[in-house]
Amino acid sequence: MAAYFARRLLLLIPTFLGITMLVFSITRFVPGGPIDQAVMQMQMGGGGEGGAGAGNSASSVNLDPKAIDALKRHYHFDWPLWKQYLQFLGPINLDEQGWFGDKVDEVELITWEADANVPLDSGASVVRMRMTGPVLADPEAPTPASTSGRAYMPEAGTVTRLLVQGGERVKVGAPLFEYTPTGSTETKVVTAPDFWTKRTTGLLALDLGDSYKYETPVIDMIVQRFPISLRFGLTGFLLGYLICIPLGILKAVRHSSRFDIASSVLIFIGYSIPGWALGVVLLVLFGGGSFVDWFPLGGIHSQNYSELGSWDKFTDSLYHMVLPVISYTLGSFAVLTVLMKNSLMENLGQDYVRTAFAKGLSERRVILVHALRNSLIPICTGLGSALGILMAGSYLIEKVFNIDGIGMLGFTSIIGRDYTVVMGVLVINTLLMLIGNILSDVLYVLVDPRIRFS
């Protein structure tokens, strides 16, 4: 048995690599990647989404061919696909630009995204620079480590002139841009801060890279959202079990009674309407749209959440959970109830149940102790694969209820062509699913000693 699971775990590796390879190639082969996006953003007047001063005509995104080449080098798009994949996989850094943790004295500046003549607060990331390989590690900066560097305004002021062009190499300490502090006429210069190379890279080093868009580590973004997804998914899932198991038992015991038939209607409804669709209906009915306003329209907290006391915080969260959790529960409701019912009915027809009755045991004891224990076997094994389903089912429900979880992250990253995040979410989902599958086999063996895998 141990050998079997060891083999399963080993087989997990090629499967996992295969899946990541597949999606990695898909995201690299097709158009619309970050470079196309950057070019498009420039063509549209440098506005773009999330840029510091969207829609400003004075915006000086610098994207001449040299800069595009530099951008390609930065994302390693000039490499052959296999090399890109290996870099993604890690933990070896194939980038010749630097090695683990070395301090470098020269970096290549790729793009500027700065708005000249726009007043900015001190500390604002006025100038977003993308650099090849090395990472800015400015201890003063709000987010110290990132593949692209940021030069920060030391005080509030207006950028008047950019001194470096995209594609140029800059020495540490070289002047980057000029600015005039607010309420003053003198011109000051901001110089390039110190840079270090990125220490480790790649999936095997538990590094999923940095988001193209937000320039924060993908793993952080996922870790931050994981508890949110888990809270909703897990609650819905457990609630599903709490409802479905007793309901299934009742339906089996009272097979073809009026109760059985009536609850079957519910099950048909549950099977026919997808959970997210029910979520939309619930929102329209109870979210203060056209009917009653009992529950919030989405999100995970009220706006004044931070001002609430701890008890109010708890109830506020709970209040936001009601509708999404119902939607999650519906997802597993029909299948689980029917599974429970059929499984119990099958066992009730077995000889050992008849024997138990013949011994003079009460009906309650026969059903709840003898038959039920065996009937729970197929239900138990579902626990493992639920791990994957929990995540997979969430894209739609999180979108409907505007819950900022993993599903939402995956969804927005696909829209924004943020491939590192797309890959990161995929990696996490796939891992959970593969591990869940093995887990359900382990559970199978644990609850049913008759089963022998070979």
Place this chain on the structure above:
Amino acid sequence: MAAVPQEKSLSVLQRRWRKFRTLKRGWYSLVAILVMYALSLLAPLYITNKAWVVKYNGEYTFPALSGFHAATEFGQRTIGEADYRKLKQEFQEADAGNWVLLAPYPYHPNESLMRSLEGRPPHSPSRAHWLGTDNRGRDVLARLVYGFRISLTFAIGVVLLSYTLGIAVGAVLGFFGGKVDILGQRLVEIWSGLPFLYTVIIVSSLLLPSMWTLTAILAAFGWMGIAMYMRGEFYREKSKDYVAAAIAQGDSSRAIMFQQIFPNALTPLISFAPFAVVGAISSLVALDFLGFGLRPPTPSWGEMVNQGLSNIFKWHLVVFPLSALFITLMMVVFIGEAIREAFDPKVFSRLR
């Protein structure tokens, strides 16, 4: 004297078909859905902004059948196609013996009615627009009916395509076995390890697919279950005597696979099919809802629900398409249950 058989003995399939017809819920659902599908296929005849008959200056034209007619043909002064609803009004006001017979529901699903209706879209249900209009002022009922047609056509396409793929792959793996099987199984495993919805969204966002491309995409990521099932069937059937006999006869591998074994593995495939249709319809609606489905302005239920979610005060944009979805899926589930019951005599395998 031997008893003369009263009637010709029925084949297994015929018996199952008879059994299926006795299961009223499933049988009526099948009839209803076929009728609805046929009606929706004919929708361009009766849910259209083209008039049935126009009598103009003593001449009859039939735009619903003959297609495009310029506005100038009927004395309208606008450029482009004639506006028959307006034409009807004009003719009535002029009272010169010209008349227009409009279609019973004279709106096209992609036609914006913003100019002819008061107020801002989406409009609530009214006598003219039974189910209201959407955020571009397009008639919801018209879009619902055309959406039904598209959803069902799409779902059938996806199921047929994924079945074809799955059966082909499964048959090859199960029949030839050995290294092909081991390698193939790994590949199928990798393929099924992809999170379905997520991957489809990624591919769809990159390709901006047409209806047929989207069918292919969904099929491409949905054939693995069938393949693994067929593999098992072929693997089991391969060792039976009739296959050995066929081999001894000198039949080709392909003939054995598809003439001998395949009919024996067919039954469960048929009983899976309705549930596969349910899956395909739900996937399409979900994709459209997320904005990664069919390209606008294709009438689609999911897109309407998405509009409803951003116009939360317009319940008709959510309730009608979702009811349509729900009723359609429910009927397909009923069909599926009945087929399963007819095909699988095991007592407790039903949903009820």
